[in-house]
Amino acid sequence: MAKRDERGERPRSAPKAFAPHDHDLRRSGAMRAAEAVCAARGAQLTAIRRRVLELLLESHKPLGAYALLERLREERGAAQPPTIYRALDFLVEHGLAHKVMRLNAFTACSHPGERHMPQFLICSECERISEITDPAVMRALGAAAEAAGFEAHEAAMELLGRCPACREAAEEADAAAETTRR
Amino acid sequence: MAKRDERGERPRSAPKAFAPHDHDLRRSGAMRAAEAVCAARGAQLTAIRRRVLELLLESHKPLGAYALLERLREERGAAQPPTIYRALDFLVEHGLAHKVMRLNAFTACSHPGERHMPQFLICSECERISEITDPAVMRALGAAAEAAGFEAHEAAMELLGRCPACREAAEEADAAAETTRR
DNA sequence: AACCAGATGTTATACTGTTGCAACGCGCGT
DNA sequence: ACGCGCGTTGCAACAGTATAACATCTGGTT
Numbered sequence: 032m033a034k035r036d037e038r039g040e041r042p043r044s045a046p047k048a049f050a051p052h053d054h055d056l057r058r059s060g061a062m063r064a065a066e067a068v069c070a071a072r073g074a075q076l077t078a079i080r081r082r083v084l085e086l087l088l089e090s091h092k093p094l095g096a097y098a099l100l101e102r103l104r105e106e107r108g109a110a111q112p113p114t115i116y117r118a119l120d121f122l123v124e125h126g127l128a129h130k131v132m133r134l135n136a137f138t139a140c141s142h143p144g145e146r147h148m149p150q151f152l153i154c155s156e157c158e159r160i161s162e163i164t165d166p167a168v169m170r171a172l173g174a175a176a177e178a179a180g181f182e183a184h185e186a187a188m189e190l191l192g193r194c195p196a197c198r199e200a201a202e203e204a205d206a207a208a209e210t211t212r213r
Numbered sequence: 214m215a216k217r218d219e220r221g222e223r224p225r226s227a228p229k230a231f232a233p234h235d236h237d238l239r240r241s242g243a244m245r246a247a248e249a250v251c252a253a254r255g256a257q258l259t260a261i262r263r264r265v266l267e268l269l270l271e272s273h274k275p276l277g278a279y280a281l282l283e284r285l286r287e288e289r290g291a292a293q294p295p296t297i298y299r300a301l302d303f304l305v306e307h308g309l310a311h312k313v314m315r316l317n318a319f320t321a322c323s324h325p326g327e328r329h330m331p332q333f334l335i336c337s338e339c340e341r342i343s344e345i346t347d348p349a350v351m352r353a354l355g356a357a358a359e360a361a362g363f364e365a366h367e368a369a370m371e372l373l374g375r376c377p378a379c380r381e382a383a384e385e386a387d388a389a390a391e392t393t394r395r
Numbered sequence: 396a397a398c399c400a401g402a403t404g405t406t407a408t409a410c411t412g413t414t415g416c417a418a419c420g421c422g423c424g425t
Numbered sequence: 426a427c428g429c430g431c432g433t434t435g436c437a438a439c440a441g442t443a444t445a446a447c448a449t450c451t452g453g454t455t
Contacts, residue, residue, distance in 0.1 A: 047361075048361030048362070048363065049361065049362070049363075075432080075433080077433070077434090079433090079434080095410085095411080096410095096411070096412075097410075097411075108435095109435095109436095110434095110435085111435070111436060111437080112411085112412070112413085113412090113413075113414090113434085113435085113436080114434070114435075114436095116411095116412065116413080117433085117434080132314035132315060132369070132371070133314060133369060135410085135411065135412095135442095150354065150357065152358060152361060152363045152365075154363075155366070161361065161363070163357060163361060165353060165354070165356075165357035167353040167356065167357065168350065168353040168354050168357055170353070171347060171349040171350040171352075171353040171354075172332065172347070172350050172353075172370070172372065174347075174349065175332065175345060175347035175349065175350055176334060176372055176374065178347075179229075179230030179231065179334055179343065179345060179377070180230070180231070180376070180377035180380065181230065181231075181334045181336075181343070181372065181374055181375070181376060181377065182374045182375040182380055183334075183372045183373070183374040184337070184373050184374045184375070185372070185373040185374070186370070186371070186372045186373070187314070187315065187369075187370070187371045187372075187373075188354070188368070188369070188370045188371075189314075189368065189369045189370075190354065190358055190363065190365045190367070190368045191365070191366050191367040191368070191369075192358065192363055192364045192365040192366045192367070193363070193364040193366070194362075194363060195361070195362035195363065198362070198364055257401080257402080259402070259403090261402090261403080262402095277441085277442080278441095278442070278443075279441070279442075290404095291404095291405095292403095292404090293404070293405065293406080294442085294443070294444085295403085295404085295405085295443090295444075295445090296403070296404075298442095298443065298444075299402080299403080317411095317441080317442065317443095
């Protein structure tokens with residue numbers, strides 16, 4: 032079952048967005064980037080902050096503060112909420128992580144250090160998330176704000192929908208249902 | 214003091230976005246629209262729901278669930294959280310209100326009934342908010358999602374920054390400081 | 396009347412985030 | 426070494442946001 036590779040149904044531009052990734056590689060690269068960012072800013076990437084960032088990088092889903100707290104507790108003594116929130120504040124402030132408002136959860140930034148207005152694609156089926164930064168969106172939004180006389184400092188953009196994998200899964204299910212019905 | 218009308222410093226395209234509005238007019242029109250939407254959908258705009266929507270329409274700022282709850286309590290007996298959350302769920306579900314994630318607060322929709330991907334301009338100084346729906350933003354975001362193979366159902370876009378009024382106020386303050394310094 | 400569905404009432408609780416203060420560590424200048 | 430400042434962490438309590446679960450009511454239907 033499930034040999035859909037041959038079908039080639041949706042010839043879209045290669046979706047890097049939800050592409051799988053090697054967590055070890057991703058993490059080591061991202062951690063080096065984070066160190067560089069902190070060094071450049073004179074900020075301290077302490078043990079706790081580093082560990083929280085690692086946890087975010089390892090996860091394929093955004094993590095809530097209390098989920099992170101639990102994991103921290105497995106490694107260190109009984110940490111309290113402020114511990115995790117402070118670490119998260121630090122990471123967000125320095126552009127190493129983002130808060131996903133829709134989920135009250137946090138995710139590691141894909142472009143640490145760069146100034147950007149990220150757009151998040153949130154799959155409501157598998158809860159996976161993808162961070163993209165489309166220049167056209169940024170331009171359009173900047174222009175719209177400017178037209179309203181609004182001075183934009185920061186933006187949060189979150190799309191809810193279905194990721195490529197869940198779309199394919201749904202299509203397969205549909206196809207199967209279709210077949211049996213005949 | 215403050216006769217800046219003559220200056221004409223920022224010749225932008227007329228900012229409808231944060232323009233003041235007549236609350237009575239706005240409300241009566243919006244309530245009629247809400248009734249029409251509910252009638253068309255076979256949904257009941259009950260007393261509580263109607264009152265919550267009115268409260269949102271009367272406010273120039275988004276209101277938190279518990280703020281709404283307090284106001285409801287002044288009029289009805291001791292209402293409980295679920296009461297207000299249910300009303301808000303209803304209003305959001307039928308496109309009569311939006312939740313502003315950034316503020317954990319709710320605001321009446323400016324285009325009730327229409328299917329849209331609203332963008333919110335949130336002033337971090339005065340907390341006022343403006344809902345715009347820029348077609349170029351929608352197009353760009355839709356295209357970006359499509360390119361990622363993502364099937365978008367819903368979008369939330371929130372810009373944080375400074376509204377026209379607060380910008381002018383700040384410019385005035387700057388100008389005043391400049392003057393005295395000389 | 397018996398019944399159903401949707402709306403509301405009620406109680407308790409879960410989840411998310413913050414305040415305030417004490418203590419620790421570490422570099423730094425004297 | 427000493428004291429000092431400053432950023433980080435520990436800790437206890439609490440504030441704010443949201444939901445679960447179950448009871449009750451109301452209006453329309455059979």
